[in-house]
Amino acid sequence: MAVTAGLLEDRPHFGIVLMLGAWFLFSLVDTGAKWLVIAGFSAFQLAFMRYAGHFVISIAVIAKGGMTRDRFQTGHLWQVLSRALLLVTATLSNFYALNFLPLTVTAAIMFSSPVIVCALSGPLLGERVGPWRWFAILLGFAGVLVVIRPFGEAFHIAMLLPLFNALSLALYSIMTRKLAGVVATETMQFYMGALGTAVMLPMAIWAWQWPDNLLDWSVLISLGIFGWAGHQLLTNAHRFGTANTLMPYTYSFMIYLSILSYLVFHHVPDQWTIMGAMIIVVSGLIIWKREQK
Numbered sequence: 001m002a003v004t005a006g007l008l009e010d011r012p013h014f015g016i017v018l019m020l021g022a023w024f025l026f027s028l029v030d031t032g033a034k035w036l037v038i039a040g041f042s043a044f045q046l047a048f049m050r051y052a053g054h055f056v057i058s059i060a061v062i063a064k065g066g067m068t069r070d071r072f073q074t075g076h077l078w079q080v081l082s083r084a085l086l087l088v089t090a091t092l093s094n095f096y097a098l099n100f101l102p103l104t105v106t107a108a109i110m111f112s113s114p115v116i117v118c119a120l121s122g123p124l125l126g127e128r129v130g131p132w133r134w135f136a137i138l139l140g141f142a143g144v145l146v147v148i149r150p151f152g153e154a155f156h157i158a159m160l161l162p163l164f165n166a167l168s169l170a171l172y173s174i175m176t177r178k179l180a181g182v183v184a185t186e187t188m189q190f191y192m193g194a195l196g197t198a199v200m201l202p203m204a205i206w207a208w209q210w211p212d213n214l215l216d217w218s219v220l221i222s223l224g225i226f227g228w229a230g231h232q233l234l235t236n237a238h239r240f241g242t243a244n245t246l247m248p249y250t251y252s253f254m255i256y257l258s259i260l261s262y263l264v265f266h267h268v269p270d271q272w273t274i275m276g277a278m279i280i281v282v283s284g285l286i287i288w289k290r291e292q293k
Contacts, residue, residue: 053224
């Protein structure tokens with residue numbers, strides 16, 4: 001199910017719309033996960049449901065074209081599985097962190113990911129990182145320190161989990177750029193769902209808790225649906241626009257989460273979280289601007 005690079009299309013405005021839609025769906029996943037951890041559900045169960053739903057939908061999508069062997073084959077299997085594993089571990093760490101941290105804090109720390117991508121672009125992609133980009137990298141990590149405040153009373157050890165999440169997402173982003181237009185979207189979706197389901201199943205069985213009302217069931221099932229749809233939009237967005245064009249619009253995630261956090265949990269981020277998030281965004285935009293040049 002490989003697709004050629006020739007299928008890439010230069011339709012940046014459509015790619016931007018897909019990117020905005022993807023991050024809105026991801027914000028619904030995180031809000032739903034926060035709702036469920038407050039209700040007492042385990043991060044293992046939530047991660048399992050996130051990928052089990054993803055897996056079922058992916059099989060259904062592939063089945064529309066016929067359940068033949070070649071529909072599941074790819075010449076980049078290890079890269080596809082490695083990409084999936086990065087996201088699965090990031091999802092689990094994020095869901096566990098939501099036991100202790102507000103949505104706005106996890107989102108702000110996670111969005112140091114583009115800064116990490118820039119820092120890794122030299123050793124992993126062979127790109128030259130000039131003085132402006134190094135300044136932006138340092139600025140971004142300063143923003144993370146403002147959010148975390150490692151030596152203050154606000155610091156919680158769980159804040160290290162979104163940092164791991166940011167690193168995993170940075171590597172995931174690099175691999176997505178390499179595989180977009182080379183491996184079919186539905187193939188990457190299938191292996192992501194399969195790996196996540198297989199890895200999380202034993203731990204989910206151990207920690208399983210049955211929902212006792214329709215709302216909890218609905219939110220639990222929606223994790224997989226919204227997660228699958230978000231990654232479908234995200235992967236396709238890279239077919240219609242370059243990473244440089246799309247990157248600034250990933251910050252819509254923080255806007256979505258801030259609104260949902262207030263509406264659902266009545267949480268207003270403190271001034272340090274807002275300041276740190278703004279510093280991280282500025283650093284990411286500096287990197288974006290330099291990459292455009």
